[in-house]
Every structure is written in C-alpha cells, then in structure tokens.
Amino acid sequence: MKFAILLLVVLTIACVFGSVIPQGRTLDEYLSAYGTRSGALIVGLCLDDLFHSTWFLVLTVLLVCDLLYCNLSRVPSLLHRGARFRDPETAWKLSQAQPAGGGKNASTVCTVEQVPDAATVFEKLHMRPVSGERDGKKTLFAAQNGVGLWGAWVTHLGILLLIVGFVLGQATRQLYTVHGVPGQTLPVGDTGCTLTINDFDVSLTENGVAEQFTSDVTMHDPAGASESAVVSVNQPGKLFGYKVFQNSTGTAAKVTVTKDGAVAQEAILCAGDYVYVLDTPMALFFNGYYRDALDFGGMKADAFAWSTYYNGVYSETRYQAEGETAITTDSIRVTFSEPQSYTLLQIKRERFIWLVLLGGLVTLAGLVLSFYLQPRRVWAEQTETGWTVHGESQKGGAIFRDRLREAAGG
Amino acid sequence: MLKAESILFYLVLVCYFLAMALYFVFLATKKEKLSTLAVLIQLIGLLLHTAAIVCRGVGAGRLPLTNQYEFATSFAWGLCLVSLIFIRKFKFPVLGAFVAPLICLLIGYAAFQNREVKDLMPSLRSSWLGFHVSTAIISYGSFGVSAVVSAIFLIRDRMKDDSFWGRHIPAREKLDAISYRSVCLGLLFLTFTILSGAIWAEQAWGSYWSWDPKETWSLITWIIYAIYLHLRLGRGWRGKSAAVFAVIGFIAVLFTYVGVNTLIPGIHSYK
Ligand code: HEM
Numbered sequence: 090m091k092f093a094i095l096l097l098v099v100l101t102i103a104c105v106f107g108s109v110i111p112q113g114r115t116l117d118e119y120l121s122a123y124g125t126r127s128g129a130l131i132v133g134l135c136l137d138d139l140f141h142s143t144w145f146l147v148l149t150v151l152l153v154c155d156l157l158y159c160n161l162s163r164v165p166s167l168l169h170r171g172a173r174f175r176d177p178e179t180a181w182k183l184s185q186a187q188p189a190g191g192g193k194n195a196s197t198v199c200t201v202e203q204v205p206d207a208a209t210v211f212e213k214l215h216m217r218p219v220s221g222e223r224d225g226k227k228t229l230f231a232a233q234n235g236v237g238l239w240g241a242w243v244t245h246l247g248i249l250l251l252i253v254g255f256v257l258g259q260a261t262r263q264l265y266t267v268h269g270v271p272g273q274t275l276p277v278g279d280t281g282c283t284l285t286i287n288d289f290d291v292s293l294t295e296n297g298v299a300e301q302f303t304s305d306v307t308m309h310d311p312a313g314a315s316e317s318a319v320v321s322v323n324q325p326g327k328l329f330g331y332k333v334f335q336n337s338t339g340t341a342a343k344v345t346v347t348k349d350g351a352v353a354q355e356a357i358l359c360a361g362d363y364v365y366v367l368d369t370p371m372a373l374f375f376n377g378y379y380r381d382a383l384d385f386g387g388m389k390a391d392a393f394a395w396s397t398y399y400n401g402v403y404s405e406t407r408y409q410a411e412g413e414t415a416i417t418t419d420s421i422r423v424t425f426s427e428p429q430s431y432t433l434l435q436i437k438r439e440r441f442i443w444l445v446l447l448g449g450l451v452t453l454a455g456l457v458l459s460f461y462l463q464p465r466r467v468w469a470e471q472t473e474t475g476w477t478v479h480g481e482s483q484k485g486g487a488i489f490r491d492r493l494r495e496a497a498g499g
Numbered sequence: 500m501l502k503a504e505s506i507l508f509y510l511v512l513v514c515y516f517l518a519m520a521l522y523f524v525f526l527a528t529k530k531e532k533l534s535t536l537a538v539l540i541q542l543i544g545l546l547l548h549t550a551a552i553v554c555r556g557v558g559a560g561r562l563p564l565t566n567q568y569e570f571a572t573s574f575a576w577g578l579c580l581v582s583l584i585f586i587r588k589f590k591f592p593v594l595g596a597f598v599a600p601l602i603c604l605l606i607g608y609a610a611f612q613n614r615e616v617k618d619l620m621p622s623l624r625s626s627w628l629g630f631h632v633s634t635a636i637i638s639y640g641s642f643g644v645s646a647v648v649s650a651i652f653l654i655r656d657r658m659k660d661d662s663f664w665g666r667h668i669p670a671r672e673k674l675d676a677i678s679y680r681s682v683c684l685g686l687l688f689l690t691f692t693i694l695s696g697a698i699w700a701e702q703a704w705g706s707y708w709s710w711d712p713k714e715t716w717s718l719i720t721w722i723i724y725a726i727y728l729h730l731r732l733g734r735g736w737r738g739k740s741a742a743v744f745a746v747i748g749f750i751a752v753l754f755t756y757v758g759v760n761t762l763i764p765g766i767h768s769y770k
Binding site: 090091093094097098100101104105107108112140241255294296298299300301302321322323324325332334336435437442445446449450452453456457459460461487488491 | 617618619620621622624625670672673675676677680683684686687690691694697698699701702703704705706707708710712715716718719722723725726729730732733734759
C-alpha cells in the first residue's frame with residue numbers, strides 16, 4: 090500500500106511536469122526558453138517527451154505489477170471475508186467483544202439497547218433479517234451489500250485493464266496524417282495504400298463561423314481495391330480497417346515556378362508545407378493565406394505569405410497577391426494562385442480500444458461498488474426490556490451509526 | 500430568450516449574494532429563522548439559475564456548456580445544487596454559510612466573462628458534450644462541498660462548543676464522513692467525465708487520450724483523490740489529515756478548471 094501511494098504521488102508529480110513543460114519542442118527552443126542548464130536538464134531527463142519516456146513507462150509498469158500483485162494476493166482474503174461477513178456468528182463475537190461502545194472495534198460497531206421493536210429497525214434500514222435463536226433468545230440478523238467488499242478489487246481490475254489496453258494500443262497503433270486538396274491522391278504512410286480526396290467542404294454558420302468540415306475520400310489498397318467514405322468532425326469513417334478522422338483544415342495554394350519564361354514546376358502547397366525549387370538549394374515554404382495583409386495605398390488585398398530557405402537556412406518572408414510574380418533569381422519566377430482550403434485527415438488503426446473501454450467501465454462499476462454498496466450488518470437479540478440492536482458498517486462509519494440510531498429511535 | 504437569461508442572471512446574482520449575507524447574519528446573531536430564510540433564498544436562486552441556463556440553451560439553440568462564462572455559471576449551479584442536497588440530507592444549514600462565498604465567487608467570475616453567444620466550433624458539436632460537461636459540473640460541485648466541509652472540520656475546534664455550534668455543526672466524526680461522501684460522489688462523476696471525454700476525443704480528434712494539459716490535469720485530480728482514498732482506507736488517515744488533503748484536492752480541481760485554460764494552452768482552451 091505504501092508503495093502504491095508512493096507511485097501515485099510520483100506519477101502525479103510527473104504529470105504536473107508533463108503539463109507545465111511544453112512537450113515535443115526542439116532542444117534550441119528549450120535552451121532559449123529555460124536557459125542552458127534547465128533546458129539541457131529537461132531534454133536530458135526526457136521531460137520534453139515525458140509521457141513517452143522510458144522512465145514514465147517503467148513507473149506505469151511498476152504500478153501495473155503492484156496492482157496485479159495486490160489483486161491476486163487479495164482474492165483468498167476477500168473470499169474469506171465474504172464468508173465471515175455472511176456468518177451471524179462473527180457478528181455476535183464482534184458485539185460480545187465490545188460491550189456498549191468500547192473496545193478495538195468501537196468505530197465500526199454501534200449498539201442501541203432497549204429497542205421496542207427490532208423488525209421496524211430493519212424495515213427502516215431496508216434490510217431483510219433472518220431470524221434465529223441464541224442461548225434461548227430470539228435473534229435477527231441481516232447482512233447487506235457483501236458484494237461491496239469487492240469494490241476496491243474491481244476498481245483495481247478496471248484500472249489494470251485500462252492501463253494495459255492503453256499501453257498495448259499505443260505500442261501497436263498505426264497512425265498517419267494525410268493532408269491535401271480535392272483532386273489529390275496521396276500516400277498513406279508506409280501502408281502501400283493511397284487516399285484520393287474527392288471533395289472537401291467547409292460549411293459555415295450564418296455568422297460565417299466554421300460549422301463542419303467534411304471530406305469525401307476514396308482509399309485504394311495495394312491490390313487495387315478501393316473503398317470510399319464521407320467523414321466529418323465527430324463522424325469518422327472506416328476504410329480497409331483504418332479509421333479516418335476529419336482532424337482539421339487550413340489554407341493551400343498552387344505555386345508555379347517559371348524558368349526562362351516557361352513553366353518549370355507546379356505544386357499544391359498546404360500551409361506549413363515546403364518544396365525545393367527545381368534543382369536549386371532553395372526551399373520554398375508556404376506560411377499561409379492572410380486576409381487584407383497587403384495595403385496598396387489604402388486598398389487592402391489578401392496575400393500569400395511564403396518564405397525562402399537556402400540550404401535549410403531561413404532567408405526571407407514575402408507577402409504576395411494572387412497572380413503577382415516574384416523574382417528569386419534572374420531566371421526563376423514564383424507565382425501563387427488558387428487559394429483554397431485543404432483537409433487534414435488522421436488515419437489510424439488501433440487495437441485494444443475495447444480493452445481500454447472495458448477497463449473504464451469496470452473501474453466505474455468498482456467505484457459504485459466501493460462507494461455505494463457499503464457492506465453493512467445489523468443484528469439484534471431480544472432481552473427482557475426489548476431488543477438490543479447492533480450495527481456495523483465498514484466504511485459508512487458515523488453516518489450509518491446515526492441512521493441506525495435514528496431507525497432504532499435511540 | 501437571451502434577454503430573459505440576462506435578467507435572470509442578475510436576479511441569480513442578487514439571490515446568491517443575499518443568501519450569503521443572510522447566512523453571515525445568521526452566524527453572527529445565531530437567529531435560527533435566518534438560516535431557514537437563507538436556505539430558501541439559495542433555493543430560489545438555484546431555480547432562477549436553472550431557468551437562466553435553460554433560457555440561454557434555448558436562445559443559443561444548443562447546450563450552454565461550452566465557453567468560460569457558461570462553464571463558470573454551471574459550476575456555480577452544480578456547487579449550489581450539491582450543497583443544497585447535503586444541507587438537506589445532513590440537516591446542516593451552516594454548510595450554506597461556507598459554500599455561499601464560493602458560489603458568489605464563481606458567479607462573480609462568470610459575470611466578468613464574455614457573455615456573447617458564439618457559434619460552436621465543429622469539434623464541440625457532439626452529443627457527448629452535454630454528458631461530459633454536466634458530469635464535470637456535478638463532480639466539481641461535490642469536490643467543492645468536500646473542501647468546504649473539510650474547512651469547517653479544520654476550524655471547528657476553534658469554535659466554542661456552546662449550544663449554537665453544537666446544534667448546527669455536526670460532530671467532527673460526522674463532518675469527516677460527509678466530506679468523504681462528497682469526495683466519493685465527486686470521484687465517481689470525475690470518472691464519468693474523463694471516460695466520456697475520452698470517447699468523445701476519440702471521435703473528434705482520433706485520439707482518446709493525447710496528454711493535453713486539461714486531460715492531464717483531470718487525471719492529476721483523479722489520482723490526488725485516489726491517494727486520498729488510499730490514505731484513508733489503507734493507512735487510517737481520518738480527521739485533520741484527510742481534511743487538509745480534501746482542500747488540496749479542490750485546489751487541483753480549481754486549477755484544472757481555471758488555471759489550465761488561462762495558464763497552459765491546449766485543445767481544451769475554449770478560445
Ligand atoms: C479510485 C478508486 C480506488 C479505490 C476505491 C481504491 C481502493 C483501495 C483499497 C480499499 C485498497 C486496500 C486497502 C487495504 O485494505 O489495505 C487499495 C490498495 C491499493 N490500491 Fe487502490 N483504490 C483505487 C484506485 C487505485 C488506483 C488508481 C491505483 C493505482 C493505479 C490503486 C492501486 C492500489 C494498490 C497497488 C494497492 C495496494 C494493494 C496492497 O498492497 O494490498 N488503487 N486500494
């Protein structure tokens with residue numbers, strides 16, 4: 090238990106670091122944001138990709154082992170406790186060991202004496218007693234919610250399934266992103282499949298805000314078969330066993346490179362894409378298409394923003410209107426045209442999601458068992474002056490005691 | 500409808516602040532009737548608040564649970580509802596006096612947020628939205644109640660055990676049990692929130708868990724309360740230590756709710 094708590098504390102601290110330190114940046118970014126020493130420490134300790142780091146995985150595996158050990162070792166004692174819980178003899182022993190409010194179990198057993206009618210106490214507590222006899226005296230006994238004893242066990246089982254499903258799913262999943270504009274056919278990672286974007290629609294609300302993004306796509310497998318689907322946000326499609334998600338959108342444009350007056354290269358670039366210009370060391374990076382970014386003496390115009398890099402080193406950023414031509418060298422000219430929206434799709438095959446979901450549901454069931462089916466027992470024996478009623482609730486404590494006293498009118 | 504919501508919202512503000520004032524006067528003067536009146540006004544506030552939320556939902560044509568204003572008022576609503584349930588269940592009107600400032604703080608925070616109805620971005624247009632956010636509201640409300648009950652527990656010793664406090668504040672053991680109960684309710688609902696969020700994220704983004712700061716912080720909150728339970732059940736942490744822990748847990752809840760949106764950018768920012 091101590092070890093489990095320690096692990097949970099360490100995991101919590103790790104999660105705090107993982108949420109506060111931006112994840113997945115470059116070393117340079119950490120060095121400039123946190124200084125040389127802290128930046129190097131962040132990268133050295135893998136805090137830059139904490140949730141996928143080996144030490145985080147080790148912590149998770151330790152937790153799984155601890156949970157597994159805890160649950161397996163607990164089965165015999167839980168079965169034993171269940172049997173004892175249903176056995177009235179153990180209840181009598183408990184109340185005899187604790188005459189009127191003292192003793193070791195003082196916090197769990199409550200006794201009310203001189204109760205006129207024990208049957209109504211059981212009725213008020215919604216418990217159905219079994220009658221019996223002890224030393225010639227009439228007795229009543231009821232045990233309720235024994236299954237609640239398994240609450241923590243079931244919760245732990247659920248968490249175990251959930252973590253195992255999550256780790257297996259992450260380790261084996263295939264995840265690809267594809268982005269492009271209608272008419273393009275693009276490869277889907279290393280699957281050998283291609284995806285054709287037949288159509289992409291951005292529907293707007295009355296206020297001109299994006300309401301839904303919808304892509305019409307066809308996937309072709311290496312054997313030549315094809316399957317089509319229409320996917321939108323919150324409505325993924327399924328093609329050849331891959332799930333296709335409408336992830337996001339942005340602007341794309343056509344770039345035309347002319348050399349010596351003739352078209353030498355044409356490409357569709359989505360914002361964030363780059364292309365090498367012909368066989369030169371110059372790469373052309375498309376930043377995006379911006380509203381009213383240009384000002385021609387008070388006349389606003391939309392602009393394509395693009396940057397040039399030589400041998401990977403940033404050179405400059407330009408803003409250029411549609412159809413305008415920029416000259417990069419004497420013989421090479423660059424023109425941007427056809428601004429349009431591109432679609433970004435996520436294509437995924439992930440097994441074990443069912444295990445994660447099952448784990449989640451089992452955890453929920455376990456919590457309900459732990460919290461709302463609290464094992465409790467009430468037993469009573471007739472005396473000359475009425476009934477003596479005892480009650481025990483393992484977790485309900487003070488609240489159950491008050492309820493019992495209220496029901497017994499004590 | 501939105502105009503009605505606006506009027507109702509101000510009435511709600513008045514009710515909650517009035518209820519808080521009455522609770523305070525009740526504590527100061529120890530006049531029993533004032534507590535009944537304060538609970539009644541809090542209840543009227545809750546009903547008007549419900550009407551305001553319904554009006555906004557009808558006016559906006561969607562569930563009003565998507566931006567900082569809507570979530571702040573719903574959080575206040577959840578806290579008000581859960582506290583009234585606990586006040587009734589445990590005959591504990593003094594709880595109202597301690598919860599009311601928190602409710603007023605939340606509703607005041609909401610009043611300073613942008614109340615304009617904006618169109619939803621595509622990912623929020625899901626049937627999971629209602630379930631996900633309403634379970635979060637109940638969960639946060641329950642954690643709020645547990646923190647307040649724990650705070651009462653912590654200061655109970657300082658109060659003289661005269662007949663007034665003795666009558667109106669349950670015994671320490673019972674306060675401890677009430678706090679525990681509300682943590683249980685909160686944790687159960689937080690589990691619903693996290694699970695429904697994961698199912699929704701899978702549909703919307705193709706990834707049920709992306710370690711986004713909001714997701715991570717809800718997990719942190721969940722683990723903190725799991726630690727609380729283990730310390731309680733396994734190591735017998737009751738009373739003072741448990742109460743301190745419940746208050747810390749609620750600070751994590753508040754950070755998950757306000758801090759993450761404002762301090763750490765992510766896909767949950769409602770921006
Ligand atoms: C939130 C719901 C949870 C509940 C109600 C719960 C309940 C319990 C209980 C009652 C015990 C045994 C205490 C005892 O009888 O000695 C226990 C032990 C333990 N719990 Fe949990 N737990 C929960 C969540 C978790 C989580 C999230 C983890 C870890 C991921 C965890 C890991 C453990 C471990 C490893 C033990 C120690 C078992 C042993 O040493 O026998 N539990 N828990």
